[in-house]
Amino acid sequence: MRKIRFHLDKRSVFWAxxxxxxxxxxxxxxxxxxxxxxxxLKTQIADQREELTLxxxxxxxxxxxxxxxxxxxxxxxxxxxxxxxxxxFGALHQxxxxxxxxxxxxxxxxxxxxxxSFSEVTVQPIMMRVxxxxxxxxxxxxxxxxxxxxxxxxxxVVTKETDEEGTISAEFAFKVFARAS
Numbered sequence: 491m492r493k494i495r496f497h498l499d500k501r502s503v504f505w506a507x508x509x510x511x512x513x514x515x516x517x518x519x520x521x522x523x524x525x526x527x528x529x530x531l532k533t534q535i536a537d538q539r540e541e542l543t544l545x546x547x548x549x550x551x552x553x554x555x556x557x558x559x560x561x562x563x564x565x566x567x568x569x570x571x572x573x574x575x576x577x578x579f580g581a582l583h584q585x586x587x588x589x590x591x592x593x594x595x596x597x598x599x600x601x602x603x604x605x606x607s608f609s610e611v612t613v614q615p616i617m618m619r620v621x622x623x624x625x626x627x628x629x630x631x632x633x634x635x636x637x638x639x640x641x642x643x644x645x646x647v648v649t650k651e652t653d654e655e656g657t658i659s660a661e662f663a664f665k666v667f668a669r670a671s
Contacts, residue, residue, distance in 0.1 A: 579614065582639070582666060586618065589633045595622035598659075607670050614666045619659065624648070627660045640667040 579602055590597040603615030620627055627648070634641055646662040 578668075582616075585637065586616075586634070589630050590620060593622070593626040593630045593633070595620045595626050595630055610670050612668045612670045614668065615663060616666060617661065617663050619661045621651070621657060621659050623656050624658050627658065631662065634664060641665065642667075 583600055586600055587597055589595075598619040598621055599617075601617045603617065606613045606615075620630065631643055631646060635643055641664050643662060643664040646660060649659045649661075651657040651659055
């Protein structure tokens with residue numbers, strides 16, 4: 491067996507140590523700022539987690555969430571009335587006739603338009619003509635907007651009648667919403 495011997499002189503050792511030192515210095519300079527940023531981010535994350543944990547357990551936070559839940563429940567409580575499963579134009583027509591009669595307004599016509607479906611909702615446009623005093627027609631529009639069923643008045647055109655004093659004609663378009671089946 492033959493032994494292999496390495497011969498290192500001082501100059502080679504110093505050169506290798508110098509290169510190692512230069513490489514280590516370069517790595518520290520290049521990654522030192524990133525390491526500090528990572529440390530800072532870890533500290534921020536830990537602080538925010540602690541704050542979230544404290545906020546979740548605070549009585550004020552719980553009370554605030556309870557109020558928000560109650561408000562959401564009120565908003566969605568009559569969802570089936572606001573957006574029913576069926577459009578039921580006949581019942582809607584009866585309701586409009588009742589509004590007109592209760593406001594002493596003459597209902598001249600009610601014409602449904604073509605339904606349009608959007609995702610889970612169907613929209614039924616309605617064109618309606620009425621005749622009567624302006625305050626009564628205005629009150630009828632408010633009645634329609636305040637129905638439990640979701641409606642949206644889009645247009646109201648008022649024309650003064652020349653043959654009757656204080657009487658106007660009004661044509662308005664509104665939309666009625668239902669859930670798509």
